[in-house]
Amino acid sequence: MTPGSEFKPSANVAQLRESATIAVSQKAKALKAAGREIIDLGAGEPDFDTPAFIKVAAQRAIDAGATKYTAVDGILPLREAIAAEANRAWKGSEKVTAAGVVVSTGSKQSLFNACFTLFGPGDEVLVPTPAWTSYYEMVSLARATAVPVTGNPDRGFKVSVAMLEAAATPRTKGLMLNSPSNPTGSVYSPDELRAILTLAHERGWWVLSDEIYLRIAYGKAATSSLDEAPSRDRLVVINGVAKAYAMTGWRIGWSITTPKLAAAMTAFQSHTTSNAATVSQHAALAALTMREDADAAVSSMVAQFEKRRDAALAILRTEPRINVLAPDGAFYLYLCAPGAGTTVDAGAAFAAHLLEKSGVAIVPGSAFYTPDWVRVSYAADQAQVEEAMRRLVAAFRDLV
Ligand code: GLU
Numbered sequence: 001m002t003p004g005s006e007f008k009p010s011a012n013v014a015q016l017r018e019s020a021t022i023a024v025s026q027k028a029k030a031l032k033a034a035g036r037e038i039i040d041l042g043a044g045e046p047d048f049d050t051p052a053f054i055k056v057a058a059q060r061a062i063d064a065g066a067t068k069y070t071a072v073d074g075i076l077p078l079r080e081a082i083a084a085e086a087n088r089a090w091k092g093s094e095k096v097t098a099a100g101v102v103v104s105t106g107s108k109q110s111l112f113n114a115c116f117t118l119f120g121p122g123d124e125v126l127v128p129t130p131a132w133t134s135y136y137e138m139v140s141l142a143r144a145t146a147v148p149v150t151g152n153p154d155r156g157f158k159v160s161v162a163m164l165e166a167a168a169t170p171r172t173k174g175l176m177l178n179s180p181s182n183p184t185g186s187v188y189s190p191d192e193l194r195a196i197l198t199l200a201h202e203r204g205w206w207v208l209s210d211e212i213y214l215r216i217a218y219g220k221a222a223t224s225s226l227d228e229a230p231s232r233d234r235l236v237v238i239n240g241v242a243k244a245y246a247m248t249g250w251r252i253g254w255s256i257t258t259p260k261l262a263a264a265m266t267a268f269q270s271h272t273t274s275n276a277a278t279v280s281q282h283a284a285l286a287a288l289t290m291r292e293d294a295d296a297a298v299s300s301m302v303a304q305f306e307k308r309r310d311a312a313l314a315i316l317r318t319e320p321r322i323n324v325l326a327p328d329g330a331f332y333l334y335l336c337a338p339g340a341g342t343t344v345d346a347g348a349a350f351a352a353h354l355l356e357k358s359g360v361a362i363v364p365g366s367a368f369y370t371p372d373w374v375r376v377s378y379a380a381d382q383a384q385v386e387e388a389m390r391r392l393v394a395a396f397r398d399l400v
Pocket of ligand 1: 019021022042043044045108132134182
């Protein structure tokens with residue numbers, strides 16, 4: 001290749017913003033490699049190892065020859081296990097079947113498949129905000145328009161029916177839901193969820209419900225849209241093994257929807273990646289079917305996340321000027337940066353200061369369309385989380 005040869009991105013990606021969550025962790029890794037001592041609370045990645053029973057199942061699958069292509073939408077036992085899980089608490093007649101399940105390379109691909117298959121030019125998609133950075137970009141890559149609907153921080157940024165109604169237009173085609181939420185950790189109650197899903201049903205919107213943090217909830221269990229929707233007709237529920245089972249690198253996610261939409265997403269995936277990695281599908285199958293081992297592993301990890309959350313909150317609350325949301329799920333703390341309301345992109349300034357001066361990596365809230373805020377992941381070693389929170393409080397005090 002000629003050095004300096006010109007490259008002009010196509011119109012498809014000309015406006016694309018790089019993933020800020022990924023960028024922060026890459027930067028933290030680069031600084032560590034350069035010899036700096038960094039506490040990385042950037043990317044939301046559990047520090048736990050994948051539970052041993054899952055690794056053993058994957059090793060056995062390799063030995064048994066699980067090294068070839070599978071069906072594009074995934075191996076049948078895994079799709080059946082996902083469908084069975086989806087029907088567990090459901091009393092209605094519209095049962096999920098394996099034909100409505102598509103297994104993909106991480107829930108990120110499932111979300112992208114759904115956005116690209118459902119939305120297009122002229123469509124608007126409501127995104128309760130703050131929300132995970134990739135929702136906005138995925139909707140844009142489908143050449144639809146993401147419409148941020150910013151919730152009220154006093155309600156953990158959760159949006160109401162009235163807020164969604166106010167943001168809707170005749171072009172509204174879809175709604176992204178995410179409970180427990182990344183980045184706020186807020187969890188919608190069954191009533192709140194039902195009210196929103198009923199509105200979407202009445203308006204004929206597609207709901208993409210990202211439930212990747214569903215099993216990571218504190219106090220009481222989080223509710224799935226599958227169980228609160230008045231109809232499962234225009235619903236796509238996305239989940240995966242990455243967060244609850246500490247399996248980020250295995251890259252297995254899935255979508256649950258109608259067989260018709262599932263077939264269209266499968267056709268799309270057949271031209272992009274084909275099936276998700278075969279051995280990873282077998283690992284996910286173990287995570288979903290070896291229930292006793294899986295439940296014990298998840299409970300143990302969730303209990304440790306909860307301890308870290310409480311320890312981190314206790315330290316942050318020693319500084320009363322820090323406005324931090326108390327999360328009921330996921331593994332993030334969302335807090336208002338010093339200079340919020342007066343400084344442009346206060347969150348980015350605070351995150352940069354913290355990385356530079358205190359060696360702590362966190363994600364600026366601009367990634368989630370709320371630039372006054374910052375996100376801290378506490379899916380890291382507890383002593384490190386506590387040390388990072390002490391440094392954060394000190395930095396906050398320096399800047400206010
Ligand atoms: N979803 C995680 C996060 O928000 C992992 C990184 C990513 O894919 O964005 O940090």
